[in-house]
Amino acid sequence: MSATDDKPGEFVEALAKGIAILEAFDASHPEMTLSEVARRVSLSPAAARRSLMTLEALGYVGRRDKRFHLRPKLMALGSAFYVTAQIDEILREDLRGIVDEFGDASSVGALDGEDVIYVAHVSVQRARRAAAVTGARYPAYATSMGRVLLAGANDEALDRYLSQVEMVKLTSKTCTNTKALRAEIMVARREGYATTVDQLDYGITALAVPIRDPDGRTVAALNTSGYTGIVTPDQLISERLPALREAASHIGHQLTRYPMLRTALAG
Template sequence: MQDEKNGEYVEALARGLAVIEAFDDQNPEMTLTELARKVDMSPATVRRNLHTLEALGFVRRNNKHFLLAPRILTLGSAYLKAVRVDEAIMPELYRITELFGDAANVGVLDGPHVLYIAHLSEARASRRMASIGVTYPAYATSMGRVLLAYLPEEELGGYFRKLEPHKLTDVTVTDLETLRAILGEVRTNGYSITVDQLDYGITALAVPVKDNAGRVVAAVNTSGYSPRLKPDDLLEQRLAEMQVAAARISTLLMRYPALLHSLAPH
């Protein structure tokens, strides 16, 4: 993230994006007052942003409530089309789901979260599911742990200094020392397995995706239903193919420089 004190930083744009990002599954519609409270801005500032976003077609109003309009999807789809995610990543996700069923994903770090940039699922079940653009706490996901494990020590230390983990299930690991030890094992082993960490019923295996300089730029995972997926079976049956998938995605990234540059560490 750019320094906010930099003379090139446009605060008005940052505020507009903050207003957009404030809407989520818990707050799909908000009044001006509610929105101002959530983004910690004055009602006058939020009103101007909402007026602009409404004029551009990104926000609508329902009586006194504001909500995102379908046109907001063009912002995310522009990225997917520009960097050609379908060509660079999706072939391997199709191959993985054809081999094992269940779901396959590719994610990157977005602050303290893992952000899903590609997703394919055989079927949707009654448990928390991934989709493109969704974010989850990195400490509780297989891909997040892979991405954290390969961070430079200074960045990882900064992550832990700010981290306040919460129990998402009864077995979610929240002890900082235990999490650090787990990340050490992930880096040593080259993969991460999580069971019921993010939500009940989710078992996942993730491996790193590297660029031509050997830097980890993303992670790819395979996930399924915990009661029928044991960690040892996951390793035996899927690890080798997941490593193949990661290597193939790494190779494909060389053909799509826009995508590679967008994933490269800052």
């Protein structure tokens, strides 16, 4: 389900390499040498160097003591989507409502290949765990939103995902068995929600529901999460599911007024 699985004739390899390099920087790799970048994106040192020099000249990458890092100019690319899609106006009001009522955190995510990208996030937490910030991406199989989004996919797309995804044990509780994961996704499809406990990181218990466009297609997911041990999946379902579904329905109806966001979420 990679974005480059079916390359059109106009596919520009050099551009793809540059974007891959930008995506290689993360919290675990905020700075990298040329050789480290090349290894991360499976490029030759020469190809990685050409891309890095171009990105540096454009102002998206900086260099200090032979180590490369991202520069603030890169934020303009993400903020362009954020502004044109009117994320603040459409999504944050509902997320804030959920957090104001229940505390903890709430997010909206969309499926991108094998990952969930967090499109919007509101939180009152300051936890030492996986950061669910806007722009973060995590494996779909290990998140409640990912399972809801996979449940909303057609059978062909789901089969393709399950046959291609490489599942890694992120915690001792992470489900990496294809048959078991499919069963969980089928439950989410039937029930209209998904819960996870310590799948992505220890301390995260989450509940997610689909956000559907006016045609009934699942285009995004909305979640609420709290600390494992303080909240349980049953508590989230009994206490928060109605409000979560109401917010998801409101966002879905809002998509008719904001075609840019609808198009972006639907891919």
